[in-house]
Structure formats: structure tokens, C-alpha cells
Amino acid sequence: MRSPLSRTLNDLLDEVAGTNPNRPAFYWQSQVVSYGRWQEQSQAVAGALTGLGLRRGDAVGLLVSNRPEWLFAAFGAWRRGCTVVPFSTWSRTWDLEYLLGHPGLSVLVTLGALRNQNYLEELRVLVPELWLAAPGEWRSERFPELKHVVVVGDEVPRGALAYDAWLRDAGLRPWADLPPGDGPSAIDVACVLYTSGSTSRPKAVQLQHYAMIENGFNIGERQRMGSADRVWLPVPLFWSYGSSNALMATLTHGAALVLQEVFDASKALELIEHHACTVAYTLPTITQALISHPNFQPEQVRSLAKGLTIGLPEDVRKAAEVLGIRGICNIYGATETYGNCCVTSADDPLSLRMETQGEPLPGVTIRIRHPESGEFLPANTPGEIWVSGYITPGYLRDQATTAALSAAEGFFRTGDLGQLDSSGRLHFLGRISEVIKTKGINVSPLEIEEFICRHTAVAEAAVIGVADAEDGQVAVAFVVPKAGGDLSADAIRSYCLAHIARYKVPALVVICDALPKTATNKLVRKELVQEATQRYQKAQEELLS
Numbered sequence: 001m002r003s004p005l006s007r008t009l010n011d012l013l014d015e016v017a018g019t020n021p022n023r024p025a026f027y028w029q030s031q032v033v034s035y036g037r038w039q040e041q042s043q044a045v046a047g048a049l050t051g052l053g054l055r056r057g058d059a060v061g062l063l064v065s066n067r068p069e070w071l072f073a074a075f076g077a078w079r080r081g082c083t084v085v086p087f088s089t090w091s092r093t094w095d096l097e098y099l100l101g102h103p104g105l106s107v108l109v110t111l112g113a114l115r116n117q118n119y120l121e122e123l124r125v126l127v128p129e130l131w132l133a134a135p136g137e138w139r140s141e142r143f144p145e146l147k148h149v150v151v152v153g154d155e156v157p158r159g160a161l162a163y164d165a166w167l168r169d170a171g172l173r174p175w176a177d178l179p180p181g182d183g184p185s186a187i188d189v190a191c192v193l194y195t196s197g198s199t200s201r202p203k204a205v206q207l208q209h210y211a212m213i214e215n216g217f218n219i220g221e222r223q224r225m226g227s228a229d230r231v232w233l234p235v236p237l238f239w240s241y242g243s244s245n246a247l248m249a250t251l252t253h254g255a256a257l258v259l260q261e262v263f264d265a266s267k268a269l270e271l272i273e274h275h276a277c278t279v280a281y282t283l284p285t286i287t288q289a290l291i292s293h294p295n296f297q298p299e300q301v302r303s304l305a306k307g308l309t310i311g312l313p314e315d316v317r318k319a320a321e322v323l324g325i326r327g328i329c330n331i332y333g334a335t336e337t338y339g340n341c342c343v344t345s346a347d348d349p350l351s352l353r354m355e356t357q358g359e360p361l362p363g364v365t366i367r368i369r370h371p372e373s374g375e376f377l378p379a380n381t382p383g384e385i386w387v388s389g390y391i392t393p394g395y396l397r398d399q400a401t402t403a404a405l406s407a408a409e410g411f412f413r414t415g416d417l418g419q420l421d422s423s424g425r426l427h428f429l430g431r432i433s434e435v436i437k438t439k440g441i442n443v444s445p446l447e448i449e450e451f452i453c454r455h456t457a458v459a460e461a462a463v464i465g466v467a468d469a470e471d472g473q474v475a476v477a478f479v480v481p482k483a484g485g486d487l488s489a490d491a492i493r494s495y496c497l498a499h500i501a502r503y504k505v506p507a508l509v510v511i512c513d514a515l516p517k518t519a520t521n522k523l524v525r526k527e528l529v530q531e532a533t534q535r536y537q538k539a540q541e542e543l544l545s
Contacts (some may be wrong), residue, residue, distance in 0.1 A: 001224065002246040004219050004252050007186035007210040010046075010079035016254050023227070026257035030067050035254075038071060038441055041167070045076020048170035052107060056182060057101045059192070062238070063087040063096075063119055066259045067307045068154045069163060070237050071247075073109045078209070079175075081184040085192045086238035089114055093122045096361030097142075098201060100126060103192055103396060104145040109163070112153030115262065120155060128157040131240055186210035192396050193240050195335040204396035205335045207244055211261065213340040214249020216391040218361040220255075222343040223306045223329055225279060227254035232277040232304075234263040234286055243309070245339035250403050255279070265289040265296075269359055270357075280307035280325055284315040285521045288459075291322050291506065292483075298324055306346045312450040313354035320350055332357035332385075332428050336392045336405075336412050342366065342426045357426040364389035368420055371432050377419075382429055382442065385418040386411040414462055419471040434525060436465030436473050438503050448496075448504055455495055457485040462515050463506065464532040476532040477506035480514060487511060508536050 006012040013035070016023075021036025048061065062084060063072040074084045085103045088095070089111075100108065112120050123130060130149055138159045140146050144414040149160040158160045177183070184190070190209045194202040225231075231250045250257050258275045260268060261430040263286060270404045273276070282290075287309065290296060306327035309319045319328045329352045332360040344358030360366045368383040369376055377383040391412040394402035402432035405412060417429040428436075430446040437443070445463035452461040462482040465473040489509035496505040516527040 001221065001253060004213060007208055007213060008184045008188075009190055010042065010075060010184065011213065012213055012251060013280055016097075016251060019254065022339055023241045023254065024256040026259055027230070028259045031068070033068060038075070041068075041072040041177035042075035042079050044167045044170050045073050046079035047175045048171050048217075049077060049080045049082065049107065049137065049207060051167055051170055052155065054080055054082055054106055056184065057083065057188070058106040060106045061085045061087055061103070061108040061110075062106065063089065063091070064152060065089050065111065065114055065261045066233060066237050066242070067152075068259075069109070074237075078184060078190060081178065081182065081188070083189050083192060086243065088194070088238050089117070089236065091122075092117075093125050096122055097126055098196065100143050100146060102201075102204060105143070106145060107150065108146065109150045110152065112151050112155045113303050117302075120151070120157065123157075125147070129379075130157045133159050133393065135159055147448065147480050148364045154467075156459070169334070181379070184209060189393070189396075191243060193238070193335050195240070198307070203401065204398065205240075205392050206396055207240075207338060207392060211390045212244050212248050212364060213252060213339055215361060216244065217252035218363070219245055219308075219340055220249030220253045220342055222307065222345050222361070224327065225249055225253045225255055225278065225306070229255040229278045229306075230258055230275050231254070231255055231279040232258045232260070232268070232272055232275075232307075234260040235279055235281050235283065236266055240335040240339040244335075246451075253502045263289075264294040269293065269295060269300050272304065274300065276303040278303055278305050280304050280319075280323075280328075282307060282309045282319060282325075282328075282509055283322075283521060284309065284311040284318075287319045287323050289314065291318065299331055299381050301325075306426065308340075308343070312446065312453060314450065314453050316354045316359050317350070320353070329353060330357050332418075332426055334412075334414060337364075337387050338390045338447070341387050341390065344425075346429065352425070355427070357428050358426065359424050360387075360389075360426070365411075366420060366426055368418065371403070371417075379420050379422045382419045382527070383442075384432060385414045385416045385426070385428075388412070410421075434465070435482060436463075438465075438468075438471050438473050438475070440472070441503055443475065443504055445475070448500075448506065450502055451496070451504075452477060452479060452492060455492065457481055457487045459483070459485075460515055462525065462528055464525060464528050466529075466533045467538045468536075469509070472509035474536070476508045476510065476536055478510045478512050478515060480512055508532075508539055510535060 001187045006015045017035040017039040023037045025035040061080045107364045149159045152163045191204045193205045304325045325348035331340045332342040339471045341364045342357045345354040365388045367386040371384040388411045417432045431442040448463045449461045462478045468474045492509045518526040
């Protein structure tokens with residue numbers, strides 16, 4: 001497919017809408033929103049933001065779930081030349097205090113509530129002035145740069161603007177395209193996405209207009225996406241997986257999104273079947289939730305033909321063979337690399353898609369270097385993954401981290417362990433900080449986890465390295481049995497001893513009900529480190545007693 005000509009996100013929407021304004025752009029509940037309607041709503045938001053006095057470079061926060069207002073507000077802000085700062089809808093008061101202050105927001109567009117979270121109650125603690133004066137007449141003592149709050153919902157504080165009325169008023173003033181220099185440019189920061197990492201507070205990753213478009217298009221090409229596709233999106237738009245990946249791949253190919261506000265397996269199966277979705281953006285936990293749902297029938301998801309996932313080889317196999325997404329692609333990337341920098345091709349044999357994360361996308365270069373010396377390493381040699389091409393220009397208001405990024409010769413040091421094979425495909429091996437060094441040999445926890453998960457009675461596994469006086473480190477495995485299964489630690493140890501090298505066999509296996517996870521379903525390994533150490537020390541003491 002021909003790549004779009006546009007290099008700003010608002011121009012991209014106009015380009016696609018210009019070819020066929022009546023084409024469905026996204027589905028939301030019972031609504032079908034066309035590209036023309038999306039364009040009109042973004043113009044209304046841009047006009048409304050101009051009416052509030054916003055200018056190019058101002059920051060607009062979005063505390064909104066996967067629904068039309070997120071898409072309308074984001075593209076309206078981009079049309080005005082503003083930077084969009086999406087917030088996690090899982091944020092609570094402590095999180096919001098940082099997120100409201102760090103990027104210097106001018107405007108916050110927020111839901112009143114979502115499920116069991118009442119965002120207005122959180123804001124009442126942080127911005128009490130919002131309840132004391134009319135719009136434009138209050139000033140926040142804690143967040144002096146915040147001038148306006150727009151609320152999506154029925155309950156609206158005295159000092160806030162109601163989203164629908166705000167846009168109706170703006171509609172009285174027809175939108176006129178901005179002169180050059182007043183609107184966005186290709187290299188302007190389009191998004192600031194917050195991501196957890198090695199720092200105590202989330203890093204604010206800046207992403208530019210042109211790179212979101214170009215990298216997103218290439219991700220869609222690897223999936224063989226086309227304008228007839230309907231893309232099921234259960235992952236949140238505030239993630240890079242949602243905004244700089246799924247949204248960009250879909251829009252650059254003129255396809256349609258099927259929005260799911262909050263993932264629910266039963267509702268997801270209904271959406272996929274009702275809309276005959278052809279592309280799925282899934283994760284191992286989402287795939288497992290679908291295929292293990294009591295109402296799951298392969299016929300419901302027979303339309304799914306392609307999509308993306310991450311995970312172990314078994315996770316990719318489940319998505320392809322059990323969920324039935326035959327063209328599922330395996331991926332590697334980070335928020336700093338615009339979501340993904342490596343994607344397998346939907347046409348690759350399944351064995352390749354299971355075992356590798358694919359070749360670098362066009363415009364991306366991957367180098368494997370020694371984590372300490374920086375020496376370039378040859379094919380099939382594990383080392384740190386360095387990425388150049390489509391990478392963040394830096395972190396917002398974080399000069400030290402940005403300086404470290406700039407000092408890396410135009411590359412982003414991922415902190416991940418991996419290797420390139422002789423065909424140039426990436427094999428992700430885990431985080432460098434998690435690698436276990438036993439008897440002088442480096443062992444990837446992911447490798448052991450992948451093997452343990454092949455056991456027919458295992459649902460999940462996590463492997464942690466702990467100190468050992470004789471071997472340096474040994475592996476401790478936490479294993480979650482499948483529902484209704486009968487599994488023992490001895491059975492897992494025997495299984496490992498029979499099939500993998502002895503130095504990879506966990507010294508201790510702990511059978512548990514669940515693994516600690518973040519709100520985004522990422523494993524919290526640090527919570528297991530202390531427990532693994534304590535359990536291993538206790539086991540050693542019992543052996544000596």
C-alpha cells in the first residue's frame with residue numbers, strides 16, 4: 001500500500017478523510033463514526049481550544065478511556081498545534097498530582113468517572129478551586145499552569161466546562177486552517193507518554209508527528225493491513241501500543257477501529273463477532289482470557305486473520321492456533337521506539353513468528369553491543385539491544401536522562417538482552433538486570449519460563465535469580481498451575497531435569513496461586529526477589545539442619 005504523504009497527524013486525518021469521508025473510521029457501542037465526522041469533530045475541538053487561548057506547543061491532558069472523545073480531543077489538539085498528554089485511566093490521587101504538574105498542562109479533558117473510579121473526587125483533592133469559581137475565573141494554587149478543565153459526563157464542577165456544550169459553542173465559529181508556523185510541524189512533539197522504568201517516577205517520553213506516522217505505517221504493512229480491515233482495540237490508547245501503534249497503523253491504512261472502552265472477555269467476543277473484526281491487538285493475558293471464557297467458540301472469532309502480540313513462543317502459538325489468528329505477528333519495542341521497532345511479517349512461518357520478534361522495521365537499525373564495553377557483537381551472540389531510527393528525541397523536563405540518550409551515538413540503549421540471527425531477525429532474551437549468572441554462565445529467566453510453561457499443567461511461571469555462595473546465583477521458579485490442575489514442585493523439577501541443561505534447572509520451585517502484576521498486567525519481578533531469597537535461604541537452612 002502507498003504510504004501517506006502527510007507528516008503531521010491532523011494532515012493525516014484530513015488526507016484519509018479527503019479520499020472517502022463516509023468511510024467508517026471507528027465503531028463505538030452502537031455508533032459508526034466516519035472519517036468525515038472525525039475530521040469535523042477535530043476541527044470543533046481545535047476551535048474550542050483556540051477559544052480558550054491555547055497556542056502551538058501548549059499541553060493538553062487526556063484522562064479519557066477508549067471512546068470517541070479521546071480521538072476527537074487528541075486530533076483537535078494536534079490540529080491546533082498542541083501536545084497531547086494521555087493519562088492512565090488507572091491513575092489515583094498520588095499519580096495525578098505528578099501527572100498534572102509535570103508536563104505543565106494548560107487544559108485537562110477528563111471523564112467524570114469510569115467504573116469504580118471517580119476522577120472528579122480525585123480532582124476535588126488536587127484542584128479544589130475548580131468548585132469555587134466559574135470557568136476562567138479560578139486559578140490552581142498547586143498547578144498554576146492549568147487554566148481549564150473540560151469534563152466528559154453529566155456531573156460538571158462549577159469551574160469546569162461541559163464537553164458537549166463546549167464544542168457546541170465552538171461550532172458557532174467555523175474553523176480556518178492555521179497559517180504556517182502557527183500550526184504543528186512534522187518534528188513537533190505530538191505526544192508525551194508516561195512509562196515506568198528505572199526511575200522513581202514515570203519517564204515522560206516525547207514522540208514526534210512524522211515518526212508516529214511513518215513507523216505506524218510500517219507496523220501496519222508488516223501485518224498486511226488494508227482499508228477494509230476492522231481493528232479490535234482492547235488495549236488503552238494511553239499506552240504506546242494503543243496510540244503510537246494501533247491507532248497509527250489503522251489510520252495510515254484507512255482502516256477502522258473497533259473501540260473497547262475497558263477489556264472484558266465476554267464483551268470482547270461479542271464485539272469481534274458483531275463487527276467481524278479482522279485485526280486484533282492482543283496480549284498473552286487477553287488471549288488467555290478469551291480462550292478460557294466459558295462462552296468461547298472458535299466460530300465467534302473466525303474473522304480474525306492478523307494482528308499483534310508479545311510474549312513467549314507458547315503465547316504466540318495460542319494466539320495463532322487456539323484463538324485462530326493465523327497471521328499473528330510477534331513484536332519487540334518500547335515507548336521510546338514508538339511502540340515497536342521489530343515486527344515479524346504476517347507471512348512468515350509460524351515457527352519464525354514464535355521464536356523471533358522479526359526484522360527491524362524500515363528506517364530502524366538494531367545493533368547488539370556488549371553491555372559493559374560497548375563492543376559490537378556478531379550474529380547469534382547475546383548482548384544489549386541498541387536501537388536507532390525512530391526513537392524519542394528525549395524525555396520531557398528530564399535533562400539527565402535525555403543527555404544519556406543523546407550521548408549514545410544516536411541510539412537508544414534499551415537495557416534489554418537479545419541477539420540478531422544470521423538473517424537479521426531479533427531474538428529478545430529478557431532484561432539485562434534480570435539475567436541469572438550461575439557458575440559463570442548467563443541464563444535468561446525467559447528461557448526457563450518458556451520451557452516450564454510448556455508443561456501441560458502450568459498456566460504461568462516466573463523465574464528469579466538469587467545469590468548462592470557456591471554457584472554465584474541460582475534460579476528460583478514461581479509456578480501457577482492451570483485451574484483445577486494438580487501440580488507439585490517436585491514434578492516441575494523432574495520435568496526440567498529430564499529436558500534442559502542442569503545449570504538451567506531451578507534450584508527451588510514454588511507453587512503459587514498467582515504472580516504479582518501491575519495494572520497493565522506486567523510481571524512485578526521486584527516483588528518476587530525478596531520472597532525468592534527468603535525461601536531459598538530457608539530451604540538451604542533446612543538442608544543443613
